[in-house]
Amino acid sequence: MTFKSWKLCVINISIATSFFLLSYLFIYPFITKGVVFNGDDTWYQINRILEIKEGIKDGNFLPYVYTHSFGKIAYPLGIFYPEITIVPIAVLVLLLPHPVTGIYLGIAGYTLLSLLIVYSLLRKLGKTRSAAYIGSVLYAFSAYRTVDAFTRFALGEYIAMTFLPLCLYGFYMIVKGDRKEWVYLAVGFTGMLLSHVLTSFITVLFLVICWIISLFWDKNKLLTLLALLKAVAASILASLIFLEPFLEQEFFQKYGKPTPLLLSDTAQKFSDMFISALDNSMLQGWKEVFSIGFCLLLVLFLGIVLYKKMTNIGRLVYLVGCVSFVIASNLFPWNLFENTFISVIQFPFRILMLPTLLLAVAGSDLADIYFSKLSINTIKKLSLAIVIVLGILMMWNASVERLFKVTEYTSKGLYTNTSDFFEGVEYVDQYTPKKTIKYLPDIYTHTAILDNHSREVLIAESVNGKQMYSSSKFKVGRRVDLPVSYYKNYTVYQGNKKLKTNISSRNTIEVILKSKKPVFVEYEYTLLNKICYIISIVSWLVLSVLFLFRCFFKFKN
Structure with missing residues (x-):
């Protein structure tokens, strides 16, 4: 390597090093x-x-x-x-x-x-x-x-x-x-x-x-x-x-x-x-x-x-x-x-x-x-x-x-x-479907509708990246209008069983329970999603x- 090449290398390293210092500054x-x-x-x-x-x-x-x-x-x-x-x-x-x-x-x-x-x-x-x-x-x-x-x-x-x-x-x-x-x-x-x-x-x-x-x-x-x-x-x-x-x-x-x-x-x-x-x-x-x-x-x-x-x-x-x-x-x-x-x-x-x-x-x-x-x-x-x-x-x-x-x-x-997640629902309406907007107060309070008439506040927790909802009033055959906006590819599981989902009058997810267990809402990645990932x-x-x-x-x- 010539002296000119060494000089150029030193200059470039010096500039890069100074940029590291400036980025920290x-x-x-x-x-x-x-x-x-x-x-x-x-x-x-x-x-x-x-x-x-x-x-x-x-x-x-x-x-x-x-x-x-x-x-x-x-x-x-x-x-x-x-x-x-x-x-x-x-x-x-x-x-x-x-x-x-x-x-x-x-x-x-x-x-x-x-x-x-x-x-x-x-x-x-x-x-x-x-x-x-x-x-x-x-x-x-x-x-x-x-x-x-x-x-x-x-x-x-x-x-x-x-x-x-x-x-x-x-x-x-x-x-x-x-x-x-x-x-x-x-x-x-x-x-x-x-x-x-x-x-x-x-x-x-x-x-x-x-x-x-x-x-x-x-x-x-x-x-x-x-x-x-x-x-x-x-x-x-x-x-x-x-x-x-x-x-x-x-x-x-x-x-x-x-x-x-x-x-x-x-x-x-x-x-x-x-x-x-x-x-x-x-x-x-x-x-x-x-x-x-x-x-x-x-x-x-x-x-x-x-x-x-x-x-x-x-x-x-x-x-x-x-x-x-x-x-x-x-x-x-x-x-x-x-x-x-x-x-x-x-x-x-x-x-x-x-x-x-x-x-x-x-x-x-x-x-x-x-x-x-x-x-x-x-x-x-x-x-x-x-x-x-x-x-x-x-x-x-x-x-x-x-x-x-x-x-x-x-x-x-x-x-x-030592802080955790910030609490708040501001701006949630930005990506909430238009049909669901007026029902957001119910969604914020996790209020479900059971069998098309009674209202029940569910317990909401995060489990392995899934939204879990539970209630003492869950039972086999009960129709539950969950406090979750309906989005494409959203799926609901109860145990190992995938529940059939319907769109409720609130434009939320409606399911019929198969047991008393909690239900889990998650996004199911489609074949097209995976292909686009690869592309x-x-x-x-x-x-x-x-x-x-x-x-x-x-x-x-």
């Missing part, structure tokens, strides 16, 4: 407190992690039916909310003696992945090491990404942001003409789809709009379309493990729109978003406003001054980043989309993930412009880059410390190393090989 202020704080979705996401952990103990890494939480009503959240990218966190919680440590290390793991992905992609786009490093830190320690991780504790969205860079890079390269890079889009969108559906939906809308605009100058429209379709097909195959059972339930019966809200009401004022960014706010509360943070706002202003000196891709991401920042606010006519399929996004601020990434890339471009003007050696440029990164980190840490001063965040709903796993292996080949091919060149 991302969780350090939180993990040292020994608790998971009261983020907007903390109880919801913690319950998901714990349900998966219990499922793993029972030999099921992807439990469809949640039996310990959400009221112990055999709630199929695992079908409607992607679980796979939460599994690593659940494994850490299971293996480590302190669950809080496992949760935070899982969050750190996805920060490490984000740093590595953004840095690598910026290098592939021709950025210098220093500029790529600054761009990756801008993204990983951005205000909105931190809000998703801790203020909101929206784990699905936070993890999905890890794969967003791969999606946009793959799409850009395809449209640019390097269609062999379709695998990046396929891998990125697969990871995103297996993390959070709404984030995937927003990304699809964004990419479709960009593709339509690109048609005005794309001279190889058909080849571009074929490459995009190839990526889409690969993503669908790799995501069948989630998509098939999800779509099976969606087409089986009607569900309400999850937490229906008026977009015009939830859209944040642009002036408030500007002030929030200026303040680098990550604060929690109904009156608080989420934004891109001070560092990316600075990139936005510097871009105005240095726009003509930016590279073509720098200008592109800067303009699109600015536009998407405005669209995320009330300056965009969201009222026009109230009764359309777009209203499912609920909160326009979710679009902030786009300007967060795009302006981080633009920031990398600006860093290259700045470094190219300096007549100093590499060591001095590296030192300057370190100073810039330290500035980003100091500002981030100051904002986190302000978050800790929010009483609502630090004093209520805390998860500790997805094979697709992951194929995409992994293709992805690594493309990485090696580019590196070699």
Whole structure:
């Protein structure tokens, strides 16, 4: 190995090591407190992690039916909310003696992945090491990404942001003409789809709009379309493990729109978003406003001054980043989309993930412009880059410390190393069939109807991943309308006997008992479920090989 090769190896190892340290720094202020704080979705996401952990103990890494939480009503959240990218966190919680440590290390793991992905992609786009490093830190320690991780504790969205860079890079390269890079889009969108559906939906809308605009100058429209379709097909195959059972339930019966809200009401004022960014706010509360943070706002202003000196891709991401920042606010006519399929996004601020990434890339471009003007050696440029990164980190840490001063965040709903499942049934109506909604009070109280007239509160417990119901009034031949919503592939066993299930007038499961024993409700995996599992796993292996080949091919060149 030549001296140049050794030098390159040392540099890469040093960068990777620093990313490990930065990923731990991302969780350090939180993990040292020994608790998971009261983020907007903390109880919801913690319950998901714990349900998966219990499922793993029972030999099921992807439990469809949640039996310990959400009221112990055999709630199929695992079908409607992607679980796979939460599994690593659940494994850490299971293996480590302190669950809080496992949760935070899982969050750190996805920060490490984000740093590595953004840095690598910026290098592939021709950025210098220093500029790529600054761009990756801008993204990983951005205000909105931190809000998703801790203020909101929206784990699905936070993890999905890890794969967003791969999606946009793959799409850009395809449209640019390097269609062999379709695998990046396929891998990125697969990871995103297996993390959070709404984030995937927003990304699809964004990419479709960009593709339509690109048609005005794309001279190889058909080849571009074929490459995009190839990526889409690969993503669908790799995501069948989630998509098939999800779509099976969606087409089986009607569900309400999850937490229906008026977009015009939830859209944040642009002036408030500007002030929030200026303040680098990550604060929690109904009156608080989420934004891109001070560092990316600075990139936005510097871009105005240095726009003509930016590279073509720098200008592109800067303009699109600015536009998407405005669209995320009330300056965009969201009222026009109230009764359309777009209203499912609920909160326009979710679009902030786009300007967060795009302006981080633009920031990398600006860093290259700045470094190219300096007549100093590499060591001095590296030192300057370190100073810039330290500035980003100091500002981030100051904002986190302000978050800790929010009483609502630090004093209520805390998860500790001795905590169990959170109790509560909020949001259960999101994935409850429309016909069952009005009977939810009965379901929450585990109230069954015996022989079509008498009401009886059953005892509900979780046994080996199954929801068990028992009562002293169970007897042979008794008709029992169980307090469980009717879903496709739900089965009921009493002992070793499978009971015939019918749909009751409450749209719940009705059975005729064959003994006095308790009944067990579970999801019975179909042949199609199992086939889709296999297809997805094979697709992951194929995409992994293709992805690594493309990485090696580019590196070699």
